[in-house]
Amino acid sequence: MTLILKASELQALADMPGTIAAVERVFAGLSRGTAVQPAPDSLLLPSSDARFLPMAALSGAEELASVKLLADIPANRESSLPTQRSTIMLVSQLTGETLAILDGKVPTRVRTAAASAVATKLLARPASTTLGLIGAGALAVTHVEAMLAVLPIENVVVWSRSADTVAAFCSEISHYGLNITRASSVRDVVESADVLCTLTPAVEPLVRGEWFKPGLHVNAVGSRPRADHREIDSAGMVRARVFVDSLPTARAKSGALIIPVAEGAMTFEDVAAELGDVVTGTRAGRQGDDDVTLFNSVGIGLQDLAIGRLLYRAALKRGVGTRVALNN
Known part of the structure; x- marks a missing residue:
């Protein structure tokens, strides 16, 4: 049956x-x-x-x-x-x-947030307390739940183009008792965060690597699996130690990786590891408190x-x- x-x-x-x-x-x-x-x-x-x-x-x-x-x-x-x-x-x-x-x-929504949580547990600084969210829809709500399962998050800084969406998000997560700040710009979120989750269906980059502070961990989640879509600019990919769920999938579907490689800013060999290799200990994750780490989440079967x-x-x-x- x-x-x-x-x-x-x-x-x-x-x-x-x-x-x-x-x-x-x-x-x-x-x-x-x-x-x-x-x-x-x-x-x-x-x-x-x-x-x-x-x-x-x-x-x-x-x-x-x-x-x-x-x-x-x-x-x-x-x-x-x-x-x-x-x-x-x-x-x-x-x-x-x-x-x-x-x-x-x-x-899809729950497993996507869970994958971000696995990456965050392995790659973020353990004492990270401020979560930054670019996007405030259902995926943002689920990411708050997932991040709380792996880190001592106390503060959430959130940005969305829609004030109504932010208001609904704040209501949805109010029971967690977190300090919530509604940011006026994407840059404000990036510069405030210990852990940043980008959760928008962006085509052109919203997040610039020049805003990354030492020690930041990024989960780049939102863009569609298309070679010309991305949320993070090339400077951000070059600035970070990049980890992927599956390198063959990322090479075929992730604009965040494909575009800077096509520009000559980086190569596919610059990817630090697949996340599973960090789980098993065969490849290193974060190597120091000042590392900027980035999980390029494309999503796999x-x-x-x-x-x-x-x-x-x-x-x-x-x-x-x-x-x-x-x-x-």
Whole structure:
């Protein structure tokens, strides 16, 4: 039987600490060779700016194969529709049975923040107390929850183009008892932060490397997986020690990396490590308090596999979802 799980059902099943641990585990599996993560292809037609990305993954430790089909359709904004939609399929690595089909909205948001938390735990200064956020939507709310799981965050400095979005964000996180500052500019956020998360679908850079102070850690999260989109300028990438979730994926999909390489400002060999290699200790993370570290988060299928397994098991335990016999 296959379990179908809707977004509304998944929201109640999401567990941030469990997801952080699961994402860290699959990153380690990628480093050790017990998991497989091919770079995703982009499917596109010359008549449209839409992209369709099948994001596949396989893990022996999790005994799962998965694929998420991500639809990235910027034109949806004109119709007040989501610009990104996705569906995740989980398949038993042992039997080939389709175990579950999940709406991708909640899993993607939570696993993305969890990956930032893994990077932050490994790369940020342990005493970091001020979180800076560029963007104040749902992903920002989830990142606050994730950062609190790994650091003693006391202060949040946030910027968004929309005052209404910032107000809603402040209301959403008010129960944490944090000191919240509404910044007047992106630069103010960058210069205030110990840990900076950029969470916007920017095409052109919003963040400049000249604003980076010694000791900063950056999670560059928001830009679409396209070679010409980025939030961080070339100077920022050169200034930082750069870490990625998967180098083949970043080389194919990350404008933040592809553009400065094309400009000659850096090379792909300048990437310090994949995050999984830092998890397993085969490559160094932060080397000193003055290092600027940057996690270039493109997003990989193993993250979807990790959270998909957690959500599937939680749904079975709680009796949530709709069972369908697909092979009847």
